[in-house]
Amino acid sequence: MTSQAFYEELQGVLKKYPVKQSAVLEALYILQRDKNYLSDEDIHTAAEALEMTVTEVQAIVGFYSLFRRQPTGKYLIQVCTDLPCALRGADAFYRRLCERLGLPPEGGTTADGLFTVEEVVCLAACDRAPVAQINLQYFEHLTDQAMDAVIARLREQG
Ligand code: FES
Structure with a gap:
């Protein structure tokens, strides 16, 4: 997914939430969806888009086992x-x-x-x-x- 495609999809997602940070799980899901894992770049993209720190995003990713940090099979x-x-x-x-x-x-x-x-x-x-x-x-x-x-x-x- 290109970052432009991500930002476009994220705009629709953000309308459902009171603050940007509340959309973090859905944003990470979108970033992971196509390739089945989250790269360092994805973490930074999410942090920037949601006005969070990279550490905050990494903590969330680390907590949920469904988010993958390594390339993962289908x-x-x-x-x-x-x-x-x-x-x-x-x-x-x-x-x-x-x-x-x-x-x-x-x-x-x-x-x-x-x-x-x-x-x-x-x-x-x-x-x-x-x-x-x-x-x-x-x-x-x-x-x-x-x-x-x-x-x-x-x-x-x-
Ligand atoms: S120990 Fe509980 S499912 Fe394996």
Whole structure:
């Protein structure tokens, strides 16, 4: 998105809010929407447009896990490997998933940029592990086979 396009869209957004700063989440959403992460330039753009400091914007971005600071695949696969899930095999499930996607054991983004895989802490579905959240949709009681089917379907969607 060009900065001109951003400023044009932001004008419409600002009409909904009493003060510019109140629009910060929506402004950041717009800046992240196309490329799936926020660059340093985006942070500065938001700060300037909303008359905030860069530190204030960074604090907000850091608080919300849906804002990404690194290039992220179209599909963000977050697998809970916290202790209760690890006891149900989620840890090993995660490593096998990374291996099948050609990623290092700690996760990362596939070469085609389609999938980013990362470990997260409790997704509040401890009794349904292994559990993954993919772009906010939950997949529970996962097996390798079930996960591969989900990935194949997402690959088809592109
Ligand atoms: S510990 Fe994994 S969902 Fe709660």
